[in-house]
Amino acid sequence: MRILSVICKSLKEQLRSYWVLLLSLSMGPFFIFVYFLIMETSELKYTLMIVNNDKGLLADGYTINYGDSLISFFNSIKNDTIAFPLIVHQSDDSIAALGAVKNKKADALIVINDSFSQTLQRKKTDDTVAVSGVEFIGDLTSTGYLVSAVWANEIVNEYALLVTNSKRIIGVKETALGTSATAGGFDMIVPGILIVSLIMLMFTSSIAFVSEVENKTIMRLKLSKLTAVEFLSGISFVQLLVGIASVLLTLLTAILLGFNYSGSLTIMIIIAGMTSFSIISFSLIIAAVVKSANEVLVVGNFPMFLFMFFTGAAFPLHSDPLFSIAGYPINILGLMTPTHAISALNKTLIMDMDFQSIIPEVISILVLTIIYFLIGGIIFKRHHLKLS
Amino acid sequence: MIKIEGLKKRFGELTAVDDLNFDISRNEIFGLLGPNGAGKTTTISMICGLLSPSEGQIIFEEYDGKDRKSLIGYCPQENIYYPRLTCIEQLLFIGHLYGLSSKYVRSRAEEILDLLGLKGKSSVLASNLSGGMKRRLNICLAIIHDPEILILDEPEAGLDPQSRIMVRDFIKAFASKKTIVLTTHNMDEADRMADRVAIIDHGKLLMLNTPQKLKNTVGEGDILELVLENSNETAINQFSGMVSSLSMNVKIRSGSVLIKYPNILENLPAIKNMAEKAGLTVSEIKLRENTLEDVFIHLTGRNLRQ
Numbered sequence: 117m118r119i120l121s122v123i124c125k126s127l128k129e130q131l132r133s134y135w136v137l138l139l140s141l142s143m144g145p146f147f148i149f150v151y152f153l154i155m156e157t158s159e160l161k162y163t164l165m166i167v168n169n170d171k172g173l174l175a176d177g178y179t180i181n182y183g184d185s186l187i188s189f190f191n192s193i194k195n196d197t198i199a200f201p202l203i204v205h206q207s208d209d210s211i212a213a214l215g216a217v218k219n220k221k222a223d224a225l226i227v228i229n230d231s232f233s234q235t236l237q238r239k240k241t242d243d244t245v246a247v248s249g250v251e252f253i254g255d256l257t258s259t260g261y262l263v264s265a266v267w268a269n270e271i272v273n274e275y276a277l278l279v280t281n282s283k284r285i286i287g288v289k290e291t292a293l294g295t296s297a298t299a300g301g302f303d304m305i306v307p308g309i310l311i312v313s314l315i316m317l318m319f320t321s322s323i324a325f326v327s328e329v330e331n332k333t334i335m336r337l338k339l340s341k342l343t344a345v346e347f348l349s350g351i352s353f354v355q356l357l358v359g360i361a362s363v364l365l366t367l368l369t370a371i372l373l374g375f376n377y378s379g380s381l382t383i384m385i386i387i388a389g390m391t392s393f394s395i396i397s398f399s400l401i402i403a404a405v406v407k408s409a410n411e412v413l414v415v416g417n418f419p420m421f422l423f424m425f426f427t428g429a430a431f432p433l434h435s436d437p438l439f440s441i442a443g444y445p446i447n448i449l450g451l452m453t454p455t456h457a458i459s460a461l462n463k464t465l466i467m468d469m470d471f472q473s474i475i476p477e478v479i480s481i482l483v484l485t486i487i488y489f490l491i492g493g494i495i496f497k498r499h500h501l502k503l504s
Numbered sequence: 505m506i507k508i509e510g511l512k513k514r515f516g517e518l519t520a521v522d523d524l525n526f527d528i529s530r531n532e533i534f535g536l537l538g539p540n541g542a543g544k545t546t547t548i549s550m551i552c553g554l555l556s557p558s559e560g561q562i563i564f565e566e567y568d569g570k571d572r573k574s575l576i577g578y579c580p581q582e583n584i585y586y587p588r589l590t591c592i593e594q595l596l597f598i599g600h601l602y603g604l605s606s607k608y609v610r611s612r613a614e615e616i617l618d619l620l621g622l623k624g625k626s627s628v629l630a631s632n633l634s635g636g637m638k639r640r641l642n643i644c645l646a647i648i649h650d651p652e653i654l655i656l657d658e659p660e661a662g663l664d665p666q667s668r669i670m671v672r673d674f675i676k677a678f679a680s681k682k683t684i685v686l687t688t689h690n691m692d693e694a695d696r697m698a699d700r701v702a703i704i705d706h707g708k709l710l711m712l713n714t715p716q717k718l719k720n721t722v723g724e725g726d727i728l729e730l731v732l733e734n735s736n737e738t739a740i741n742q743f744s745g746m747v748s749s750l751s752m753n754v755k756i757r758s759g760s761v762l763i764k765y766p767n768i769l770e771n772l773p774a775i776k777n778m779a780e781k782a783g784l785t786v787s788e789i790k791l792r793e794n795t796l797e798d799v800f801i802h803l804t805g806r807n808l809r810q
Binding site: 117118120121124125128129132133331332333335336337338339340341342 | 552553554573574576578580582584585586587588589593594596597598600601602603629645
């Protein structure tokens with residue numbers, strides 16, 4: 117009964133503090149929108165320059181130029197499953213094309229030599245002839261060159277096999293996990309932003325806890341029969357609702373903007389709920405050491421910064437593991453629950469993995485949440501609820 | 505009855521309350537009088553249970569084993585309320601925290617809002633109330649659970665005259681059935697409201713009695729000014745000698761005589777007789793009764809509002 121009263125009262129107060137609520141709920145969708153715009157305007161493409169020096173050959177009264185055919189082959193590539201990342205430009209001026217690579221206006225240059233057609237023609241009848249009519253030029257330290265060269269090499273070989281009617285010695289099959297084959301940069305960032313929307317809960321939660329101290333109404337609670345657990349649980353429940361509303365709004369915005377997910381929505385909500393509670397528990401630590409909403413806005417910035425930029429929420433992050441528990445690597449960033457939540461959401465929404473696969477993440481979130489809640493609860497009780 | 509025995513509270517080096525011993529009877533209005541920093545709020549915070557005593561104890565007798573939280577309603581000096589809840593919402597909330605049923609707490613809330621003139625404001629957000637209304641809401645929040653003991657910290661502080669009368673009437677009505685402990689540094693408030701007054705300063709109990717007895721027995725007493733028609737010096741000296749023989753403090757001014765003595769009204773007929781015997785004609789009698797402030801100044805040697 118008492119906990120229900122705290123929930124009702126906290127819910128009314130939260131709805132009436134609509135500016136704070138609006139700020140918290142809109143942050144996730146706002147970030148989604150910003151990232152969508154960034155990804156749309158900066159889609160990952162590599163520019164490939166091709167200079168065709170192939171002189172071609174005469175066969176049955178016709179001129180054949182396999183170099184031109186290769187360029188047409190490049191332009192005809194339309195991969196059904198994986199977005200084709202190359203933009204191909206043909207150039208007649210090899211010096212200008214080389215300048216473009218040097219000036220980083222292109223990632224790689226392919227020069228087709230003058231005997232390319234003749235070599236391929238001979239290969240048709242004599243399998244021992246080595247085809248070496250293409251030169252790759254580029255900055256070998258550049259990732260752009262490496263990706264372009266790998267793709268271009270594969271296409272050149274594919275073309276050579278096709279023209280010479282040869283067969284691959286080894287057939288390679290590529291299997292994409294979940295939606296990773298079709299997932300773009302935007303899809304990859306969404307799980308992190310879903311967690312960002314929950315990190316913002318740090319402010320509403322801390323303010324909800326500390327407002328009782330700031331308004332001194334905590335004294336009325338101390339005089340009443342309300343227990344610390346009832347008080348903290350009641351406020352936490354309302355903040356949990358805010359968290360789930362926030363993550364659903366963020367997900368809805370992402371879906372409307374084309375987010376392609378494959379996993380279970382139920383598992384996603386479970387992870388979001390657990391992460392919300394974890395952030396609320398962490399907020400309790402903030403509320404325990406401050407006395408006003410203004411102080412929350414100042415002090416809260418530091419953990420928010422850590423949670424956003426050092427957990428992989430805002431952008432992917434890598435950290436070497438300190439140790440492993442049952443094969444699950446634990447690193448320093450793992451002291452923050454969003455790290456595990458993002459890993460779990462990536463596994464679920466992108467890799468389409470089941471609940472069994474995210475048990476290590478779930479356990480990590482649970483353990484950290486308990487630790488946060490205990491620390492926050494003890495300090496909050498000692499600072500604000502204790503009868504001195 | 506509330507028995508306070510050897511109560512002490514120390515905050516580091518500072519002893520805020522120093523060995524207080526007194527009883528508060530049921531159904532009385534008990535005033536704790538003292539200047540700012542005298543230890544009043546610390547004392548009532550210990551009675552409420554918000555502070556634990558460093559030494560001594562507070563015993564609640566004859567309250568049928570009720571727990572302290574149910575027994576006591578506390579209205580602090582500062583208005584403490586939920587700004588984003590309406591009057592009725594916060595009363596229901598606090599009522600529920602005391603474990604009262606929804607039906608009971610709603611009827612109780614409506615009753616006390618009516619009692620304190622806030623019925624028309626029950627659906628108004630507390631932040632939108634005037635200062636006087638907030639003060640009255642503060643009292644409502646203290647009595648929502650129908651406590652046996654109501655502790656009011658400076659109940660009339662900052663109130664407009666209308667609200668002051670309303671609060672005063674409420675306190676008197678409440679005290680007919682319950683115990684009220686009020687702290688104040690307002691002497692008039694204590695004089696008017698309290699059945700008994702404890703004067704404390706520097707955490708120590710200086711005097712405890714009814715306001716009338718304090719005024720009658722402590723200090724230089726009432727001041728009686730006799731304005732004389734004739735100012736015969738011999739007659740005045742004779743009269744002064746007669747009054748002084750009754751241990752009264754006499755001061756002669758041009759055309760009048762000032763006499764200081766506790767409860768001087770009882771001695772007024774005798775004083776008039778003495779004046780007639782001395783051959784003096786009194787044209788006007790002015791009386792300024794001894795106040796609790798005079799009592800306090802006598803006890804502490806300084807002004808209350810310093």
